[in-house]
Amino acid sequence: xxxxxxxxxxTTNSLIAVIENGAPRVIAxxxxxxxxxxxxxxxxxxGGVAVGDAAIALEANPKRASVVIRSVKRYMxxxxxxxxxxxxxxxEFADLSGPVVRFKVGARTYAPPQIxxxxxxxxxxxxxxxxxxxLVERVVVTVPAYFNDAQRQATKDAGRLxxxxxxxxxNEPTAASLxxxxxxxxxxxxxxxxxxxxxxxxxxxxxxxxxxxxIATNGDTHLGGxxxxxxxxxxxxxxxxxxxxADRELxxxxxAAAEAAKHRLSxxxxxxxxxxxxxxxxxxxxxxxxxxxxxxxxVERSIECCRRALADAKLAPAAIDAVVLVGGSTRSPxxxxxxxxxxxxxxxxxIDPDQVVALGAAVxxxxxxxxxxxxxxxxxxxxxxxxxxMGGLMxxxxxxxxTIPTSVTENFTTAVDNQTxxxxxxxxxxxxxxxxxxSLARFKLGPIEPAPAGLxxxxxxxxIDANGILNVTARDQRTGREHSVDVKPSYxxxxxxxxxxxxxxxxxxxxxxxxxxxxxxxxxxxQILAALAKQLGEYGNLAGAEERRRMAEAAxxxxxxxxxxxxxxxxxxxxxxxxxxxxxxxxxxxxxxGAALKRKSVDEIS
Amino acid sequence: MIxxxxxxxxxxxALACAGCGAPLGANLDLFAALNLPRRLxxxxxxMERAYHDLSRRIHPDRFAAAPAAxxxxxxxxxxxxTRAYRTLRDPISRGRYxxxxxxxxxxxxxQRVPAELAAMVFETQEQLEELRESRTPENLAAARAxxxxxxxxLEAAAVALARNxxxxxxxxxxxxxxxxxxxxxxxxxxxxxxxxxxxLARDIGRELETARAA
Numbered sequence: 068x069x070x071x072x073x074x075x076x077x078t079t080n081s082l083i084a085v086i087e088n089g090a091p092r093v094i095a096x097x098x099x100x101x102x103x104x105x106x107x108x109x110x111x112x113x114g115g116v117a118v119g120d121a122a123i124a125l126e127a128n129p130k131r132a133s134v135v136i137r138s139v140k141r142y143m144x145x146x147x148x149x150x151x152x153x154x155x156x157x158x159e160f161a162d163l164s165g166p167v168v169r170f171k172v173g174a175r176t177y178a179p180p181q182i183x184x185x186x187x188x189x190x191x192x193x194x195x196x197x198x199x200x201x202l203v204e205r206v207v208v209t210v211p212a213y214f215n216d217a218q219r220q221a222t223k224d225a226g227r228l229x230x231x232x233x234x235x236x237x238n239e240p241t242a243a244s245l246x247x248x249x250x251x252x253x254x255x256x257x258x259x260x261x262x263x264x265x266x267x268x269x270x271x272x273x274x275x276x277x278x279x280x281x282i283a284t285n286g287d288t289h290l291g292g293x294x295x296x297x298x299x300x301x302x303x304x305x306x307x308x309x310x311x312x313a314d315r316e317l318x319x320x321x322x323a324a325a326e327a328a329k330h331r332l333s334x335x336x337x338x339x340x341x342x343x344x345x346x347x348x349x350x351x352x353x354x355x356x357x358x359x360x361x362x363x364x365x366v367e368r369s370i371e372c373c374r375r376a377l378a379d380a381k382l383a384p385a386a387i388d389a390v391v392l393v394g395g396s397t398r399s400p401x402x403x404x405x406x407x408x409x410x411x412x413x414x415x416x417x418i419d420p421d422q423v424v425a426l427g428a429a430v431x432x433x434x435x436x437x438x439x440x441x442x443x444x445x446x447x448x449x450x451x452x453x454x455x456x457m458g459g460l461m462x463x464x465x466x467x468x469x470t471i472p473t474s475v476t477e478n479f480t481t482a483v484d485n486q487t488x489x490x491x492x493x494x495x496x497x498x499x500x501x502x503x504x505x506s507l508a509r510f511k512l513g514p515i516e517p518a519p520a521g522l523x524x525x526x527x528x529x530x531i532d533a534n535g536i537l538n539v540t541a542r543d544q545r546t547g548r549e550h551s552v553d554v555k556p557s558y559x560x561x562x563x564x565x566x567x568x569x570x571x572x573x574x575x576x577x578x579x580x581x582x583x584x585x586x587x588x589x590x591x592x593x594q595i596l597a598a599l600a601k602q603l604g605e606y607g608n609l610a611g612a613e614e615r616r617r618m619a620e621a622a623x624x625x626x627x628x629x630x631x632x633x634x635x636x637x638x639x640x641x642x643x644x645x646x647x648x649x650x651x652x653x654x655x656x657x658x659x660x661g662a663a664l665k666r667k668s669v670d671e672i673s
Numbered sequence: 674m675i676x677x678x679x680x681x682x683x684x685x686x687a688l689a690c691a692g693c694g695a696p697l698g699a700n701l702d703l704f705a706a707l708n709l710p711r712r713l714x715x716x717x718x719x720m721e722r723a724y725h726d727l728s729r730r731i732h733p734d735r736f737a738a739a740p741a742a743x744x745x746x747x748x749x750x751x752x753x754x755t756r757a758y759r760t761l762r763d764p765i766s767r768g769r770y771x772x773x774x775x776x777x778x779x780x781x782x783x784q785r786v787p788a789e790l791a792a793m794v795f796e797t798q799e800q801l802e803e804l805r806e807s808r809t810p811e812n813l814a815a816a817r818a819x820x821x822x823x824x825x826x827l828e829a830a831a832v833a834l835a836r837n838x839x840x841x842x843x844x845x846x847x848x849x850x851x852x853x854x855x856x857x858x859x860x861x862x863x864x865x866x867x868x869x870x871x872x873l874a875r876d877i878g879r880e881l882e883t884a885r886a887a
Binding site: 431 | 679680692693694695721725728729730732733734735737738739740743748749751752753755756758759
């Protein structure tokens with residue numbers, strides 16, 4: 068199996084990392100040596116795409132015809148009607164009534180996952196170039212812990228559109244705790260304060276014997292460094308007439324100037340801002356005290372989230388053994404000061420806050436590859452999940468901060484005789500009324516065989532998987548028959564839309580694609596053959612004679628197919644060998660667990 | 674007995690196969706899921722160890738490269754394990770689950786305020802109403818005293834719950850019908866009392882918090 072990579076798909080910057088010899092490292096762009104890819108995408112009127120610095124270069128041209136999109140993460144999983152005035156002002160949108168916002172670029176429109184996919188594609192390209200042609204196909208992508216179902220699904224969709232298999236979504240603060248090697252704490256409570264470009268998360272974990280158990284999480288998916296910039300912009304443009312303030316071009320330049328000033332104020336006591344307007348230059352000196360006055364209410368919102376998370380965890384601030392800072396915004400002295408005050412201890416910030424999430428994603432990728440069996444993440448669902456009941460109430464089925472994967476089974480029946488369908492409306496949120504919660508999806512149970520009201524019994528299982536995404540299955544209790552459940556997400560792209568986008572993006576690349584798939588299949592074959600040879604060498608005594616013969620048979624067939632060009636045959640034989648060796652692999656794992664528990668692998672990553 | 678689909682070993686129902694460690698889709702009660710005897714007194718540390726140990730073996734992270742059927746079994750087994758741990762860790766939800774396991778429900782004949790709590794519930798509501806109207810030091814002090822009283826009653830109820838659990842563990846499961854019914858009735862009454870007291874404590878806490886903020 069090919070390696071799994073870790074990706075931090077951030078609001079402001081994105082990174083890709085991988086684990087090597089047990090230690091994670093960020094992969095730099097081989098051309099520029101830079102590790103951060105600015106999450107900026109430019110689209111030309113002809114549909115051409117530029118990402119990162121190339122997109123920023125286009126943005127600098129005031130006469131440009133391209134649309135330059137920043138902070139696309141803020142738009143992931145949102146319906147048209149959910150845009151705030153600030154978000155609406157920044158770009159042109161098509162069709163704000165639909166279940167997905169769409170950026171308008173000339174005659175074309177782009178859903179947020181398509182834009183994010185361009186960032187992912189660029190990370191993939193860079194990493195493949197840096198690693199001399201090794202394919203990047205399977206990834207762990209991080210998301211804010213407080214992302215809802217639609218936002219998570221949109222992130223997975225972006226991966227699919229970029230031709231990547233998203234093996235797992237991991238919450239950013241949880242990933243950060245992995246990067247810090249906090250398993251050495253052994254039995255302690257950790258708070259991870261993650262103040263990024265566009266989102267804020269706080270997670271409280273209990274770490275014991277390599278198990279990272281999240282006990283509470285809270286946050287705000289629309290609170291971040293962007294808000295600090297906007298507060299400065301609002302102050303800066305306050306004296307200008309309304310028409311000037313509504314000018315998108317001027318606003319963008321003001322934002323860039325504000326961001327630069329904010330960065331300087333992390334170390335300097337004051338910063339100069341100079342902004343060209345239609346009516347001459349605007350000059351201003353921003354002192355740190357001015358900035359902190361603007362920042363205070365924003366930082367306070369994050370502190371409020373921390374208090375709620377502590378209350379959910381039933382812990383006093385003094386019970387926290389370590390505080391970890393994540394995200395570029397934690398460079399601001401006011402943020403560090405307030406966090407230290409609330410938790411009564413100085414936070415950890417030895418790993419670059421811009422890299423820590425990607426490094427943690429790579430560690431989790433290592434766990435998924437079986438390279439770090441000493442670690443295990445037990446994450447939680449950030450929001451309660453429920454259904455709408457009679458009278459428009461929200462009935463909670465899965466409570467927030469439930470460890471995932473988690474499931475609950477609910478029985479449904481009919482209200483009138485011979486009813487053929489039951490409608491179910493799934494909600495996410497903490498409010499009592501259905502209309503105050505976020506609609507997640509709707510589905511119809513049925514067709515139900517005609518019967519008196521109340522007689523049919525349909526058992527519906529709501530399962531939140533390890534990615535925090537909902538799966539629904541239904542079974543008729545009388546007939547024992549599985550019902551197919553056609554869940555219609557309230558927000559986001561449909562499968563058909565994603566298929567169509569994929570077809571459009573592949574267009575001429577068919578030949579190329581075939582070739583890539585063949586390389587991938589061969590890589591898989593090499594990997595499993597090598598792994599098996601190694602395992603048989605070290606743990607041969609754990610396999611029976613008959614079992615060894617079967618595995619050798621399958622390995623021989625695979626080795627023969629591998630030198631041919633039939634990739635489907637190769638894939639099938641990989642699967643066969645995988646099946647034949649799974650019980651053996653499990654036995655090795657059991658054997659290794661005891662040893663792995665004792666192994667000190669902390670030093671490798673800290 | 675069930676048979677492991679991966680290694681065909683026959684065994685008693687469990688979350689993970691005793692032979693090859695593969696997750697099994699067995700339909701288990703929550704005690705069995707955690708490999709615990711069906712007893713209400715639980716050693717929290719031992720239960721946590723069992724939970725972590727089983728999680729390490731059957732969690733989906735361990736099956737990222739496995740065939741779809743194994744991935745699915747892992748996800749379902751882990752969901753059950755998680756539910757077992759969450760439910761049994763807390764004595765109140767453990768007690769509720771005990772009722773459920775024996776085909777009983779707390780809600781059935783328990784809609785009314787428990788008689789011995791009625792006076793306290795109404796007095797508290799009145800007190801909080803007065804506090805909302807005027808935040809005098811006297812009203813605040815009364816609410817605080819009430820909070821202490823409710824906390825004390827909750828502690829007493831927790832002791833009663835532990836006593837009921839001990840009675841079940843001693844002989845409850847084998848006892849005659851009358852004794853069992855008495856234990857069920859006592860368990861329901863105690864759980865219902867705890868539910869009311871918890872709501873009261875929350876309401877008083879909220880009101881005092883609002884008063885403090887104002």
